Structures are given as structure tokens and as C-alpha cells.
Amino acid sequence: MMDFAPILAALRRHRTATLLIALEVALACAVLCNACFLIASRIGLMHIESGVDESSLALIKLDCDDCNSTDLNARLMAALRAVPGVQSVAAVNTVPFGERAGDNGVSIDREHYVAVPHFYLGGPGAAETLGLHLAEGQPFQPEDFRTGDVWVPADTPVWISRTLADKLWPGQSALGKEFWVTDKFHFRVVGVLAHLVRPDPGGTRGSGAAEWSVFAPMAPGKVLNGTYAIRAAPADLPRVLRDAREAAQKAAPEAVLDLAQSRRVSELRSDFFRPSRIMAGMLVGVIVALLMVTALGIVGLASFWVQQRRKQIGIRRAIGATRRDILHYFQTENFLIVSGGIGVGMLLAVVLNLMLMKFYELPRLPLSYLPASAVALWLLGQLAVLGPALRAAAVPPVVATRSV
């Protein structure tokens, strides 16, 4: 490696330009770290495991305010089961990525709310149709499926997601534990699900609560009607859904089929995350544009310096410096400037992250992003300076002997 002293001495004579490039790199570093972090958190959320068999599931939802719910359920379940290719049908209140059906504050002591999970309700066979995977505990018994007037029966055995179990009873097994909604509804945990996301993971209650879900058994009736989960082989599903929509409309002409919700769960998922995808795409765009602008700035200024120092380069070459020495000189110079920028930029990145945390409830920036973006900017700097540096190395020694 070459001696830094002469480079630093030269840079001291170009303080303004050096400072400009260093500041540009610093800002780029701060934005790069935080933008990458934002992208990573969005993508992390987009890959969340829903806990249901999305590829084999579709939803049929009808609005019918004045239907006899028991009759409606019977007609529709029969019509949907008759669609060729349907493996099973079950009444549910909603599915992951569908419309939110009901959040309720739960307490363990009937007084203080601990969490506000989403309550999924499902009729007989709903757990199997959705493809829920029980990690601990027992399946529901036929007598667990009872009707209610307003909501679930006052005493209900439920399954809850692992995340919710850890929130309600940290460090303990949730099986057999009990919780309350107001002081009227009493729930007993009989099963823990490895995963089950809210219908809007990362939405209403933030990403920490993405998997706060309860799954309660209930007989189809006054409370549970009009919404059905259909299971079919993934390859058949588009056709099955088309037929099921027709069958549902024919079976209940007085009801209005909700076309926005009556879709495959994978489609609902893709729609739900579309804003996140767009935001991530925009952030990638910002990063690319940012790096390009920074690189172009470096190219522009380095070219200027090379042209300004042609004579000095010629003299150095004439008194014995090799092309490689000249090349290294400009590369080292760039390395020093970018390093200075990165040093300031890391501080800026942390400050920016603190601001974002304050205003946007973002988590803390993992420190690993700092060295990663430093490496990226070093590489970018070296790449940008390569062209001008090669041009500098090509300056012939004879320039030294000319007066211009």
C-alpha cells in the first residue's frame, strides 16, 4: 500500500470538492442503510407464513341481510359441495388476507387487556379445510360446535397461535389456560397452532401482532353464515372457484356475491401485499438512482482532477512512477474520501433511523447494515474512479516537458 501522506496533502488543497463528495457519500450511506432496512422488513412481512394451505383454498362470500341464516347455510354448503373438484367446504367468518371479521381485547383477569387478537370462527371441518397445523393440544370435539345469538357461546374451547400464547403466558405452556373477552365470554385453550396470521398481518395492530389469532369452533347459524372456505387441488382451484361462484349465486339468488372477497386465498394474499410490493419497488428505485447519482458525481469530479493534474502526473511519470503507481494514487484517494464519507454516513444512518423510529414505529436498525452498506459504497467508489484513474495512468511522461 502506498503512503497516505502525499494524498492527504493534495486533498487539503481541494477541501471544498473533497468535502462535497464525502458529504454526498455520507448522505447516500444514511439513506442506503435505512432504505435497505425498510425493504428487508417489508419483504420479511410479505413472506410471513399464514398457517393455512393457501394454494388449495378459496373463499366464497355472500351478503344477505334478510336471509334465514340456517337455510342459507344449508343451501349453499350443499351447492358448493356439489361442485366437481371440491374436496371440502366449511363455514368460516373469514380467512387470512380476507376481510377483518373481529378483533377483541382479551384479558386473563377479566380486568386488564393483555392483547387484541383477531378471532377466527369456523364450523365443523373448518380446521381441516383450512389446513391448520396443531402444534400441541387436541382437535375439537363434535359437541364443541355450538350456536350463539350474538357471538360465540359463553364458554368456548379455542386454539390460539404460538405467538399469542407467548404473549399471554410467556414461558409457559398455554394448554388448559383460560382467558376472557369482557367478563361474559370465557375461553379455554385446547390447542396451540404453529402459525395463524391475522387477516391483515402488519396492518391494524403493527407487525408485532401479525400472528395474534384465535380460532374458535362454532356451529353455522345466525352468527356464522354467508362465508365459506373451499378446498380443492391447487391445479383445479381456478376452475372450481369459477364454478363455485356460479353455484353460490344460483343457490341463493336473493344474496349478493361479494366478488372482491370470493377469490383464491393466494390472490387475496397477493392483493393484500401489493402496496408493500410497490413500496419496496419504489425503495429499490430510490437506491439505484441514488447509487448512480453518487457514482456519476465521483466520475465527474475525478475526471476534473485528472485533467487538472495532467502536468503533475507527467512529472511523476517522468521521474520514475509506473502507470500502476498513478492508478493506485487515484484509487487510494477515492478510498480515503469515501471512507471519510462512510464514517459520517454511519452516524447519519443511525440518526435517521432514530427519527424514523420516532415517527413511523420502525424497529431499530440492525448494526450489520452499516458495514454492508460501507462495503457497497467502497466498491461503488472504486468502480466510479476506475475510468478517470485509467485515463490518468495513460498520461505520457512527455507531458512534463511541455509548457501547457
Add this chain to the structure above:
Amino acid sequence: MFAYYLDLAFLSLRRNMMLTALMVLAIAVGIGASMTTLTVTHLLSGDPLPGRSQHIYYPQVDAEPKRSDDKEPYDKLDYQSAVDLWSAHRADRQAIVVDSRLKLSDPASGAPPIMSMMLSTTADFFPMFDVPFQYGGAWSAQDDASRARVAVITADLNQKLFGGANSVGRTLRLRNSDVRIVGVLKPWRPSPQFYMVAGGRFSNGDTADFYGKPEDVITPFFTGLDINDGSFWQFTCWSLPARTGHLQDAPCVWLGLWVQLDSAAKAADYRRFVADYAAQQKTLGRFTHAGNTRMRSLMEWLDFNGVVPSDVRLQTWLSFAFLTICLFNTVGLLLAKFLRRSGEIGVRRALGASRAAVFAQCMVESVVIGLIGGLCGLLLTLLGLWLVRQQPVAYADLARLDVPMFLLTFVLAVGASVLAGVLPAWRACRVAPAWQLKTL
């Protein structure tokens, strides 16, 4: 002299096309990105009722028995409180608002029914919010009291059902009831749909849905409760209602109340009236605490709900950080460009040009770059807004460039390039003539 400097600027810009293009591009992309996001933020954070919003207020009381005075009251009112405050008629105008989903059809056409949103409110809603009518008009206070089966429909629904014709007097079937259309609105798109804004602080910044379109059909409040009984959603309940969707006697909050108070004195009076009402309810035993009342003005209420989606705000911040980087870049490149001409500048100075003259020459060149960059930036802004309109968000159709933002684009572009030009121009005019002449 200015014309000559302009000639010189163009000459210099042509001399190094590559460098010029870089600078113009940097400014254009920076301006384009920041103006796109700024326009969206501007549209979303604007006043939905310019000139009137300062007279519009949203009173709140807290009927939940288990809470205390130290928490914010719920965003909506229970039935009893809303109807009591409304029927006191102590404000210049007052309207209760609630929306619900229901089945809607045109019985004359026999077309299949569609699910629609219905707004149920009281007669003052229309004059208070300056809602424009195409045909007919609002219903009367008498219609509110008598639960008249009347409705006002939006221009969109009128287009969909009646092809845009004057449909006043025609019949609409709402769920199982027939209502007579008394008014058709002109296209009306308040941004946000302010009268329904509530619960923004629980939405984790995901507030794009506040910018949805107004409900298709508007009915008198009590009429709406009759027609769509059993389909009303609570904001929240502290105990489960006895009948789902029937909330008149339920321990739930679900209604919004808007009042118009034309002077500060009236606003103070009404504030006192709301506080007195809460105290009276406490005496009667219906409230457990009475100190928890609020009365925010419309803009304070929107602000409290953080209506501008956090994604939009984040994008604005990011794009301005980006513009700053682009500016640093332009400063660096301009510096290189001007100092490269140190020789010329030295000659000009030696021939008698003042520092101010050299400075002016350099600034003219920066502003030319800024204007070209601004023009390209404007095109990029239009492109950016087009991209926003393709997004599946409720406010997509609002994203258009208006005159103030159009002008701001140029102010920002020229301002930015002047800012970027000052330092390099100052450095250029400090060039020592003697030193430069010696090296020539």
C-alpha cells in the same frame, strides 16, 4: 450583458455535453421524485373544506364506564349522547353521521342488486359541508323527524343506474325499503372523506382508506337506522350488544357528530355545553366520569388521526433526501466545470471584469441548467403522478398536478440550482488572475 452571458452559458453547456447531461439529469430526477411525492402529500394533507373548516368541530364525550378521564375518549359517540347533543340544536348546524353496507337496486330496471355503502345523516349535513347538487336538493329537518323514505344519491350512482339523467322523484330499493330520490349530487370527492375519519391512531399509519369515495346513497339518519337495522358496525363496544348490528341501546360507540359554530364565542359556548352535558349525565348516573370531553376543529381532528398515510410521508422524506444528494452532486460537478475554466476567468478578470461580473456569469449558467432540469423534472413529475394513479390505493385518482404545485416545481428547480450554483460561482470569482495568466 445578460443576453451575452446566456449565449456564453449555452456555449459552455454545449462544450461538454456529457457533463451537462449529467447535471440536468441529476436535477431532473431529484425534482421529479420530490415533486411527485410532495404533490401527493399536498393533495392528501390539504383542507377538504377551504374557508369553512375553521368553523367545523367534532365534539366527543366518554360514555364508557370503566375508563377514566386520563385517556382519550373514543373516536365516536354512543347513540344516546349523539342524539341528545344533536337534538339540543345548540350549534349553528349539526349533523350525525354513520355509514353501513346494504343491498341496493333500481326496482324499475330489474337489474341484480349491488352491495353499496349508505351514509345516514341529518339535513344540516349538506349546507354545513357545502355539498353540491346537480338535481333536486337536500331533505328537510321535517323529513329527519318523520323518518321520511327519501334519499340523495351521488353522481357516480346516478350515472350507473340512470345514465346520468335527472332521477329526482324516482324510486330506489334499499334492502327491503323503497325510498324516493330527492337529490342527485354533482361529482363530489372530498379529500380525505373527512366526515368519516376516525380511529386513525389505531391504524398504524395505514390510513389510505380515509381517501375513499363518498357513499353511493345518503339517507336521513333515523330512516337509515330503520331501513338497515341489524347491519350497523360499532367503532367499539365495552360489552357485547344484545343484537348484532342494532346499536341504539347497546353499550357501543358508533356515531360521529359534526357541528358548525360560526364564531369563537359560539365555539367556547358549545365547548361548555358539551362539558355540562357530560356533567349532567354523570349526575344522572349514565356516565361514571365527566371530565373527558373534547371538541377538535376539523383540521385538528384530521391531524389527530394522522390522515396522511405513513408510506406517503416516508416517500416524501426519502425523495427530499434524494434531492439533497442530487444537489450535492450538482455542486461538485459545477465546481469542476467552473474551475476547469479558471484560465478564461483569469483572462476576463485581467481585462477588467469585476468579481461580481464573473459571479453573475456563472450564476446564469447554473440557472440555465436549473431551468432545463426543472423542465425535465416536470415531465418526470407527470410520469411519477401517472405511476401513482396506477397504484391500487384509495387516493390514486386524486394524484394530479395542480397550478400551485406546477409553479412550485419551477421555483424548486431554479431555487435548487441557484443554491447549487452559489458555492462554485463564488469559488470561480475568487480565482487569482495573475496565477492563471502565468500558467497560460
